[in-house]
Amino acid sequence: MDTKTGAVASKRNGATPLARPGRIRWAPGTTLAMLVVVVLLPVVLPSATLATEILIFAMAALACNLLLGYTGLLSFGQAIFFGAGAYCSALGMLHWQLGLFSALLLALGVGAVLALLVGLLCIRRKGIYFVMLTLALTQMAYFLAYTLSDWTGGDNGLLGVPRPPIALGDTTLVSLASPLAFYGLVAVLFAVIYIMARRITSSPFGSTLLAIRENEARAAALGYDIRLFKIMVFVLSGAITALAGALYAMLLNFAPLSNIELLMSEQILIMTIIGGTGSLFGSLLGAGSIVLLGDILSAIWPRWMLLLGVALIAVVIFMRGGLWGGLTSLLQRARRASSHDKEA
Amino acid sequence: MTNAHAPLLETRRLELAYGAFKAVDGVDLCIRPGTIHTVIGPNGAGKTSLFHCLTGERRPTHGSILLDGRDITRQPAHGRVGLGMARSFQITSLFQELSVHENLRLAAQGVDGWKALNFWQRLDTRKRHIDTADEVLERLNLTERAGIPAGELSHGQQRILEVGMAICARPKLLLLDEPTSGMGIDDIPTMTRLIGELGRDHSILLIEHNMSIVMSISDTITVMNRGRVLVEGTPDSVRNDQRVREAYLGEAA
Numbered sequence A: 001m002d003t004k005t006g007a008v009a010s011k012r013n014g015a016t017p018l019a020r021p022g023r024i025r026w027a028p029g030t031t032l033a034m035l036v037v038v039v040l041l042p043v044v045l046p047s048a049t050l051a052t053e054i055l056i057f058a059m060a061a062l063a064c065n066l067l068l069g070y071t072g073l074l075s076f077g078q079a080i081f082f083g084a085g086a087y088c089s090a091l092g093m094l095h096w097q098l099g100l101f102s103a104l105l106l107a108l109g110v111g112a113v114l115a116l117l118v119g120l121l122c123i124r125r126k127g128i129y130f131v132m133l134t135l136a137l138t139q140m141a142y143f144l145a146y147t148l149s150d151w152t153g154g155d156n157g158l159l160g161v162p163r164p165p166i167a168l169g170d171t172t173l174v175s176l177a178s179p180l181a182f183y184g185l186v187a188v189l190f191a192v193i194y195i196m197a198r199r200i201t202s203s204p205f206g207s208t209l210l211a212i213r214e215n216e217a218r219a220a221a222l223g224y225d226i227r228l229f230k231i232m233v234f235v236l237s238g239a240i241t242a243l244a245g246a247l248y249a250m251l252l253n254f255a256p257l258s259n260i261e262l263l264m265s266e267q268i269l270i271m272t273i274i275g276g277t278g279s280l281f282g283s284l285l286g287a288g289s290i291v292l293l294g295d296i297l298s299a300i301w302p303r304w305m306l307l308l309g310v311a312l313i314a315v316v317i318f319m320r321g322g323l324w325g326g327l328t329s330l331l332q333r334a335r336r337a338s339s340h341d342k343e344a
Numbered sequence B: 001m002t003n004a005h006a007p008l009l010e011t012r013r014l015e016l017a018y019g020a021f022k023a024v025d026g027v028d029l030c031i032r033p034g035t036i037h038t039v040i041g042p043n044g045a046g047k048t049s050l051f052h053c054l055t056g057e058r059r060p061t062h063g064s065i066l067l068d069g070r071d072i073t074r075q076p077a078h079g080r081v082g083l084g085m086a087r088s089f090q091i092t093s094l095f096q097e098l099s100v101h102e103n104l105r106l107a108a109q110g111v112d113g114w115k116a117l118n119f120w121q122r123l124d125t126r127k128r129h130i131d132t133a134d135e136v137l138e139r140l141n142l143t144e145r146a147g148i149p150a151g152e153l154s155h156g157q158q159r160i161l162e163v164g165m166a167i168c169a170r171p172k173l174l175l176l177d178e179p180t181s182g183m184g185i186d187d188i189p190t191m192t193r194l195i196g197e198l199g200r201d202h203s204i205l206l207i208e209h210n211m212s213i214v215m216s217i218s219d220t221i222t223v224m225n226r227g228r229v230l231v232e233g234t235p236d237s238v239r240n241d242q243r244v245r246e247a248y249l250g251e252a253a
């Protein structure tokens, strides 16, 4: 099982209850699976660029999952962080000649600060009002980016974004010019973030997020400062999303205005939901399937987004736990069937 | 230091108004340590409103609340837990999809306040909270059901867990709002016994409608009516008080 708090609704996945609930064991299962996927992606897929795109969006979906799946916060604000990460790192590299890691750190910082501000504002309201606030802020961010075309390139996007090498001082250690080298960088960053996120979700902080998702009033009555927790998870999510945005700009050598559009928030949300909320590995599945679907279908049919809608409806209606939920219940059924065979 | 005579919790001219209507109207309450103090009163007397003020769910419009002599009137609800107050809910409020054990563990962890903002430790290294949860499970007779989601417990067991979560914080003062509400007759003795037991090592403020429970376990009873304190005293003196009978009869009429 993905969440090892022992806490999770065993009902949902049809699992048998854990014998010693609340005891968290370090199950390396999905982390291992994630590493295998990360290694195999560029081998299996026709291009390393496609594989890179998958991991970048998996990073964004994972960050979105921390909000939606673990805390129960439906945020349409993710594009703000994604777009800001892309613009700020790109501008930093273009105007201040920032190196690779400084640019990525800048994105992390900008994402965290923006998420702090967005969080402080939106968390004052709950439910649908919270959602509307994140939506409104994304619209504002979009128009701001559109208006500041001297900086962002407006409709044309910000062109000529470099992809600096991994360097120590002035000596280049690894050039990232080749798609596969850049994939390597993104893969390492993704794996690190995944493992950190896994650790965080099974910490006291993470268990509290689940409590907030389940029942905010009770969590507050137990002594948890709900707003503090929500803001912290927002900052975390914003920073990771901005990092993904920065990597995306480096991948494309270009920061399009669409990065900061509401549609980007929707895409990230759709990936998170299709993959499975509350499962980090699900985010990888969700991002992978949507990016691949888009890549294949957009070549044959320009209106492929329509099919995305159909896929979303199908998952929401027939697979409540998303792809990850479907996969786990399939595995369980197989396991049960095989143990049944042995008994017989 | 709490000596036996200093009140554990005190309210001074407490008032909660909804618009022009005063649901709590100048209540002076004094809960002595080590006692079970019950608030009763006819429907609409203001018991729940008083309870909301004490838990921090609502800010009183006037007056003050003191815990161990310290003014906590403006403390938010979550801040009161660390000071030694814990509550249960009149309408069961659990983490339905989390296991029974995890419900209790979270309750034990909550007292740590901001220290629960620990991003890095694994949960099993925080043995204290797990031990507390185990202990309380034992006490509630729910050890067998530790692993199932709280939402799958029977209604009576959910009520028991509801109260159990409040004691995980090891509070000085337990605030219980109608712990038997909605419970079947079969389950009520279990709850009565549990509250009686808890009364041995906690001070309890209880709001309760069931008179047989109230009379059997309370040390002090405060009768409220129309937002004010009508009578206060021992179960015997309250039982025989003419004004109390009138208040309840007035409700029936």
Ligand SMILES: Nc1ncnc2c1ncn2[C@@H]1O[C@H](COP(=O)(O)OP(=O)(O)OP(=O)(O)O)[C@@H](O)[C@H]1O
Pocket: B018, B023, B041, B042, B043, B044, B045, B046, B047, B048, B049, B050
């Ligand atoms: N949110 C509110 N807004 C306006 N009036 C309210 C509100 N909550 C309660 N009241 C009123 O305040 C009065 C006291 O209500 P309260 O719920 O405190 O009574 P109670 O003693 O708990 O009653 P019961 O025994 O029915 O639970 C009632 O007249 C009620 O209608």
Ligand SMILES: [Mg+2]
Pocket: B047, B048, B049
């Ligand atoms: Mg009431």
